[in-house]
Amino acid sequence: MVEAIWTTTEKDGRITVHLIDQRELPTREIDVPCRTHKEMADAIREMVVRGAPAIGISAAFGIALGAQEDLAPSDGLSFSSYMEEVALTIGQTRPTAVNLFWAIERMRPVWQKIASHPSRERTRILFAEAQAIKDDDIQRNRKIGTHGQALLPSKATVLTHCNAGALATGGYGTALGVIRGAVEAGKSVSVFADETRPYLQGARLTAYELAADGIPTTLITDSMAAMVMSQGRIDAVIVGADRIAANGDTANKVGTYGLSVLAREHGIPFYVAAPFSTIDPRTPNGQAIPIEERSAREVTHAGERRMAPEGISVYNPAFDVTPARNISAIITERGVFRPQELSDYLSSASSQEPVSQA
Numbered sequence: 205m206v207e208a209i210w211t212t213t214e215k216d217g218r219i220t221v222h223l224i225d226q227r228e229l230p231t232r233e234i235d236v237p238c239r240t241h242k243e244m245a246d247a248i249r250e251m252v253v254r255g256a257p258a259i260g261i262s263a264a265f266g267i268a269l270g271a272q273e274d275l276a277p278s279d280g281l282s283f284s285s286y287m288e289e290v291a292l293t294i295g296q297t298r299p300t301a302v303n304l305f306w307a308i309e310r311m312r313p314v315w316q317k318i319a320s321h322p323s324r325e326r327t328r329i330l331f332a333e334a335q336a337i338k339d340d341d342i343q344r345n346r347k348i349g350t351h352g353q354a355l356l357p358s359k360a361t362v363l364t365h366c367n368a369g370a371l372a373t374g375g376y377g378t379a380l381g382v383i384r385g386a387v388e389a390g391k392s393v394s395v396f397a398d399e400t401r402p403y404l405q406g407a408r409l410t411a412y413e414l415a416a417d418g419i420p421t422t423l424i425t426d427s428m429a430a431m432v433m434s435q436g437r438i439d440a441v442i443v444g445a446d447r448i449a450a451n452g453d454t455a456n457k458v459g460t461y462g463l464s465v466l467a468r469e470h471g472i473p474f475y476v477a478a479p480f481s482t483i484d485p486r487t488p489n490g491q492a493i494p495i496e497e498r499s500a501r502e503v504t505h506a507g508e509r510r511m512a513p514e515g516i517s518v519y520n521p522a523f524d525v526t527p528a529r530n531i532s533a534i535i536t537e538r539g540v541f542r543p544q545e546l547s548d549y550l551s552s553a554s555s556q557e558p559v560s561q562a
């Protein structure tokens with residue numbers, strides 16, 4: 205299965221973090237090495253790597269890269285201050301996926317605890333923590349797959365939006381994890397994948413992943429989803445998430461909200477699949493979720509080709525918010541929750557995940 209993020213150790217013992225350039229898939233598999241936290245920050249901002257859990261994992265590795273740099277002070281107090289600057293640089297890259305802030309919150313006590321340790325030991329421990337976050341995410345995704353597949357009939361056609369697969373996570377995927385879990389459980393699953401304008405995560409990434417898995421997949425434009433649902437061809441809509449608020453409102457790739465309205469209209473279950481690192485108890489509801497707006501060029505151009513006249517106004521929100529009332533269930537590694545059940549669980553659970561600072 206394709207990996208979004210991996211590491212290598214150089215002859216001098218330094219670790220390089222590698223990203224597959226998701227802007228170039230599916231036609232080119234380009235390795236982008238990151239050796240500094242600023243290179244990692246640029247990679248997240250430019251969507252070399254994307255997808256909420258993958259962004260969190262990349263942020264964690266970015267923190268470790270910061271500690272590895274020659275600029276990292278040796279004394280503890282200066283190191284802690286330097287690492288806060290590293291975290292700020294990484295934290296300013298993309299505002300919506302709470303996993304970015306979750307990962308920084310997970311790494312902060314680690315760097316604070318070892319601030320006075322020798323540099324090589326600090327670096328080793330921080331890279332080990334980042335690797336643990338990645339490995340843990342894969343296990344969480346497999347649990348999401350196991351819990352989610354039980355919701356699907358033995359022969360199911362699923363519509364999905366954007367890419368919530370191995371490329372968006374540590375591996376295996378969330379929405380695609382449910383699809384993979386169903387296939388592994390012996391169910392017959394076929395998929396309709398929205399192309400997902402403007403970045404085309406569906407056409408370029410989801411189709412790429414599912415083709416490699418041999419899972420029957422039909423690519424449609426975003427505007428075709430309504431017709432496909434009206435034809436009675438969809439048993440469930442399953443999407444990922446970038447931030448789930450305390451009341452279950454969910455931010456995900458733009459176009460998700462519209463799918464949820466269509467699913468309600470057609471009586472089709474609408475599922476969100478996400479790990480608890482995407483759930484943010486500190487964000488009370490969808491209105492409080494910061495929605496990233498990206499460049500006009502993503503809309504006006506297809507690669508280098510201009511598709512709209514110069515000077516036209518463009519609105520390019522990367523996400524929208526699906527209200528909890530449109531969500532049939534939220535599939536997590538801890539089980540399947542109706543939105544209200546999740547809200548109740550969050551207010552009662554003692555072991556809440558580190559929360560965002562955003």
Ligand SMILES: CSC[C@H]1O[C@H](OP(=O)(O)O)[C@H](O)[C@@H]1O
Nearest residue numbers: 254255256368372444445456457
């Ligand atoms: C497994 S969560 C993936 C989630 O992230 C995507 O956003 P982006 O590609 O802009 O990082 C999209 O919202 C996916 O559902």
